[in-house]
Amino acid sequence: MKNLRKRQIYSEVPSILSRYLELPKNTIKIESSDNSKYWDAYLKIGNKKFVIEFKESSSIASLFSATRKIQEKVSSNKELQPLIVVPYMGEKGRLFLENEKISWLDLSGNVNIRMPGIYIRVEGKPNCFKQAGRPANVFAPKSSRITRQLLINPERRFTQREISKETGLDEGLVSRVVKRIEKDGLVSRDEEGKISVSNPARLLDAWNEVYDFQLHSITKGLIAARSGEDLLKRVTTELSNQKISYAVTGLGAAWLYDRFASFRLMTVYLERIPDLNGFRKEESGANLWLIVPNDTGVFTGASMKDGIRCVHPVQAYLDLKAQPERAAEAAENLRRNWNLSD
Secondary structure, eight states, X not given: OOHHHHHHHHHHHHHHHHHHHXXXXXXXXXXXXXXXXXXXXXXXXXXXXXXXXXXXOOOHHHHHHHHHHHHHHHTTOTTEEEEEEESOOOHHHHHHHHHHTOEEEETTSOEEEEETTEEEEEOOOOOSOOOSSOOOOTTSTTTHHHHHXXXXXXXXXXXXXXXXXXXXXXXXXXXXXXXXXXXXTSEEEOTTOOEEESOHHHHHHHHHHHOOGXXXXXXXXXXXXXXXXXXXXXXXXXXXXXXXOEEEEHHHHHHHHHOOOOOSOEEEEESSOOOOTTOEEOSTTOOEEEEEOSSGGGGTTOEEETTEEEOXXXXXXXXXXXXXXXXXXXXXXXXXXTTOOO
């Protein structure tokens, strides 16, 4: 815990709880932990006992690390209840902790504590800890090549030099990114120092949480076609004839991999925007999205399916987040069929 946040926890947590529970503040005790290996502080409300783990962020990666750490200890002591404290709990973090059945509180005043004898749920308080600028992102376009390489090869153990060579990133950047995701418990090292994925599903969740499809350069338009399958075959045939490197993603890729559902919208990554027969730019009702990616890493792991080049299922899953139609169902089906789930 940083000293500033530590002082805030000791001051704000009792204040927030006493206000919501309508108890005198001096009846809520908080003190330093003698078990800092497992948690940051100890909280007592009457005969209810909590252990606190504080995180600076409510990202999935950060919360995964916190829950794994604190559950390891409280599982052997049924009297203790875990409590995650963050400056502000985002929506994805709330859903994650609800699924894990872990109580939380943020220093902005939002709370979800559920245990025998205590139930507090307060939402809608604004974030009091907004910071200027964007935090360092281990899933930024180039940095995410590392996560992609690990998820495409979840059974493999890598040296940092191998990751550097295979992603085209310098060893310094690889070292910094790996250190960050290792700290969050998403990758681990063996006795030889080789790196592997500890929990592929959680690593994918952490990436998916911050992935922004709109950062790619997207040209939307229309081509007359009988169906999504007809459009897929016609466009990819023309791209191949023009010798333009491409990889289908989104609904088209999900259909080629799983035949999950019919679709109308085709989405395809390209090295450059081509001249396609019959294509006209049109936002409304578009059935074709031509995408020049913000990093060529999206092509990593691409393969041929029925004569059409598709991105790897990991990339298709991420891109489905921004798709219409039955994209959410297609994403979950893809995740199940390609061992991307817990």
